[in-house]
Amino acid sequence: MRAYGPDNPITLLHRRHHARFVGEAGDPQEAVQLLKALEADTRRLLGPRHPELFATRIGLARSIGAAGRLSQAARMYEKLAGDCARLLGEDHQLTLSSRNGHARFLGKSGHYADAAESFELIVIDRTRVLGNTHPCTFNSRNGHAGFVGLAGEPVRAARLLHSVLADRTRLFGPDHPWTVRTRYELTRFEP
Numbered sequence: 001m002r003a004y005g006p007d008n009p010i011t012l013l014h015r016r017h018h019a020r021f022v023g024e025a026g027d028p029q030e031a032v033q034l035l036k037a038l039e040a041d042t043r044r045l046l047g048p049r050h051p052e053l054f055a056t057r058i059g060l061a062r063s064i065g066a067a068g069r070l071s072q073a074a075r076m077y078e079k080l081a082g083d084c085a086r087l088l089g090e091d092h093q094l095t096l097s098s099r100n101g102h103a104r105f106l107g108k109s110g111h112y113a114d115a116a117e118s119f120e121l122i123v124i125d126r127t128r129v130l131g132n133t134h135p136c137t138f139n140s141r142n143g144h145a146g147f148v149g150l151a152g153e154p155v156r157a158a159r160l161l162h163s164v165l166a167d168r169t170r171l172f173g174p175d176h177p178w179t180v181r182t183r184y185e186l187t188r189f190e191p
Contacts, residue, residue, distance in 0.1 A: 012042050016056050019063070028066035035060040049087050054080065054094045061101055070109035077102035091129045093136075096122065100140055107143070112151035119144035133167055138178065146185055154189040161186040 015038050023031030039060055042053045057080050065073030081098035088095055099122050107115025123144050126137040141164045149157030161182060168179040 012038065012045065012052060012056075015041075016052075016059055020059055023059075023063045023066055028063050028068075031063040032060065032067055035063055051088065051094060054084050054088065054098075058094065058097055058101060061098075061105075065101075065105045065108070070105050074102055074105035074109055074111075077105060091125070096126055096129065096136065099125075100136070100143070103140075103147075104143055107147040107150065112147050116144060116147040116151045119147060133171055135178075138164060138168065142182060142185060146188075149189040154191075157189040158186060161189065 015034070019031045019034035019038060022034060035056060039053070039056050042050065042056050046052055057076070061073050061076035061080060064076060077098050081095060081102055084092060084095035084098050099118065103115050103118035103122060106118060119140055122140045123137065126134065126140050130137050141160065145157045145160035145164065148160060165179065165182045165186060168176065168182050172179050
């Protein structure tokens with residue numbers, strides 16, 4: 001293998017980051033195409049069990065969701081979560097991220113109660129593995145509260161979001177973007 005040739009794992013990582021930037025710049029369809037090619041190359045070069053392959057599959061599912069194929073993204077994340085759990089372990093960050101993505105796109109595709117239930121379990125596991133105030137745990141706590149509200153429990157959602165808001169304000173301050181995001185989410189469910 002050459003230092004930075006097409007078969008180098010670092011090159012694969014750069015390609016994944018490039019695809020993510022393409023998607024974030026507003027072209028999720030192009031990101032999907034880039035990630036499909038990258039998935040095939042990563043599988044060929046690193047094998048079907050390598051964490052980089054799972055990270056690429058997460059990016060592909062996210063991009064498919066961003067392209068508007070919400071149910072397909074939820075199904076991809078669900079399969080990915082099972083694969084990660086089996087090969088990397090239940091508590092591996094990629095497993096937890098896949099479960100989080102599944103819950104998010106499950107909810108975005110209109111299955112609010114199922115998403116809330118999935119997020120509740122993810123919050124429990126992320127809190128156990130990462131702690132209550134880890135950014136990934138906050139993300140799951142926010143998602144849980146939002147889908148609890150959309151599933152018809154706005155009072156419970158507001159209570160959950162008040163807890164997230166208090167923690168984020170204490171840790172990051174009142175003007176941090178994550179704190180502001182939680183405050184905005186809270187306005188959706190308060191009377």
